[in-house]
Amino acid sequence: MKSLILSALLTLSAAPVLACETFTLGDLNIEHAWSRATIGADRPGVFYVEITNNGSTDDALIGIATPAAGMPMLHETVVTDGIASMPHAMSIPVPAGQTVELAPGGYHGMLMGLTTTLAEGDSFPVTLSFQNAGEVVVNVEVLSLRAEGPDCDDAN
Amino acid sequence: MRRRQLILGLGGASGALAFTLGLGWLQSRGRAQPPAALLPLPIGEMGFALTNHRGEPVRPADWIGRPTMAFFGFTWCPDVCPTTLSDISGWLDELGPDADRLNTVFITVDPERDTQQVLADYLANFDPRITGLTGPLAEVERAVAGFRARFEKVPRDGDYTMDHTAGVFLFRADGRFASIIDYHEDRRFALPKIRRVLT
Numbered sequence: 001m002k003s004l005i006l007s008a009l010l011t012l013s014a015a016p017v018l019a020c021e022t023f024t025l026g027d028l029n030i031e032h033a034w035s036r037a038t039i040g041a042d043r044p045g046v047f048y049v050e051i052t053n054n055g056s057t058d059d060a061l062i063g064i065a066t067p068a069a070g071m072p073m074l075h076e077t078v079v080t081d082g083i084a085s086m087p088h089a090m091s092i093p094v095p096a097g098q099t100v101e102l103a104p105g106g107y108h109g110m111l112m113g114l115t116t117t118l119a120e121g122d123s124f125p126v127t128l129s130f131q132n133a134g135e136v137v138v139n140v141e142v143l144s145l146r147a148e149g150p151d152c153d154d155a156n
Numbered sequence: 157m158r159r160r161q162l163i164l165g166l167g168g169a170s171g172a173l174a175f176t177l178g179l180g181w182l183q184s185r186g187r188a189q190p191p192a193a194l195l196p197l198p199i200g201e202m203g204f205a206l207t208n209h210r211g212e213p214v215r216p217a218d219w220i221g222r223p224t225m226a227f228f229g230f231t232w233c234p235d236v237c238p239t240t241l242s243d244i245s246g247w248l249d250e251l252g253p254d255a256d257r258l259n260t261v262f263i264t265v266d267p268e269r270d271t272q273q274v275l276a277d278y279l280a281n282f283d284p285r286i287t288g289l290t291g292p293l294a295e296v297e298r299a300v301a302g303f304r305a306r307f308e309k310v311p312r313d314g315d316y317t318m319d320h321t322a323g324v325f326l327f328r329a330d331g332r333f334a335s336i337i338d339y340h341e342d343r344r345f346a347l348p349k350i351r352r353v354l355t
């Protein structure tokens with residue numbers, strides 16, 4: 001049963017540029033939504049995205065939800081005195097006029113309790129909840145475990 | 157790449173110094189140590205017995221004669237470890253055949269989950285010159301102590317995660333400690349550090 005639901009939710013994508021899609025929610029532009037392939041479903045997955053606030057009011061990412069994981073949460077990798085740790089991020093500020101990246105080695109969505117293995121080339125939806133702007137669903141492209149980000153024309 | 161530049165402030169020589177001092181601070185809590193004692197031991201003075209992801213026994217003496225690049229991590233983390241392994245794979249690519257002379261070693265700090273087979277499956281996604289090491293927790297602790305590194309198991313949401321030293325350690329062919337590449341350090345700084353131990 002579970003796998004039936006999942007095959008409906010996790011559509012195989014032929015388009016390699018999915019992570020380059022841009023989503024808009026009010027003054028927010030959301031792009032470069034991607035994840036890394038996992039080995040099995042026991043390990044947590046990861047979610048990265050880039051959010052630009054074109055408005056004049058500060059906002060904040062306060063939560064994520066996805067059918068791909070039972071317990072998705074926001075984390076921040078911090079290196080203090082050479083030691084890497086990964087505390088919860090209660091919310092991620094998206095100040096007016098700025099771009100915030102969830103990117104390797106910093107803020108990230110931590111997808112605990114994966115409902116399936118994330119295979120390279122798959123995609124899955126993630127709902128982003130913002131303090132002011134509300135909610136938006138973005139498509140997340142699964143890149144290889146070795147990936148450091150999508151190759152978009154505008155990304156470099 | 158933008159995110160590298162964002163993190164660049166942490167990199168470079170000052171970062172390496174801060175890192176070394178940071179290690180020193182961690183090591184010196186509870187007992188005063190002269191600065192020289194805060195650096196990683198020469199490989200020849202380390203003692204541990206671990207197993208690589210191909211199932212072969214590994215002792216520090218095996219590394220002498222070649223420069224060594226070593227780092228700690230655990231395969232259950234989706235952010236730091238793939239990023240470090242991906243960075244290292246990129247460095248090895250760039251160094252080309254020169255990097256064949258390096259011992260490039262990933263030591264797990266989570267031997268409970270990172271068995272030999274788990275390491276083998278995981279490392280199949282990265283440069284094949286990276287060797288994974290696991291073994292009994294006590295032996296992992298001996299290795300970590302020799303590097304003057306640190307790790308800690310942290311309970312989290314009914315599960316656990318590992319905090320650990322994130323830098324990459326470089327040693328000369330004779331086993332003397334050379335330098336540390338900070339976590340996510342820009343390759344403009346990382347590659348010259350590696351080339352220095354290769355010469």
Ligand SMILES: [Cu+2]
Pocket residue numbers: 075076086108109110235
């Ligand atoms: Cu995390």
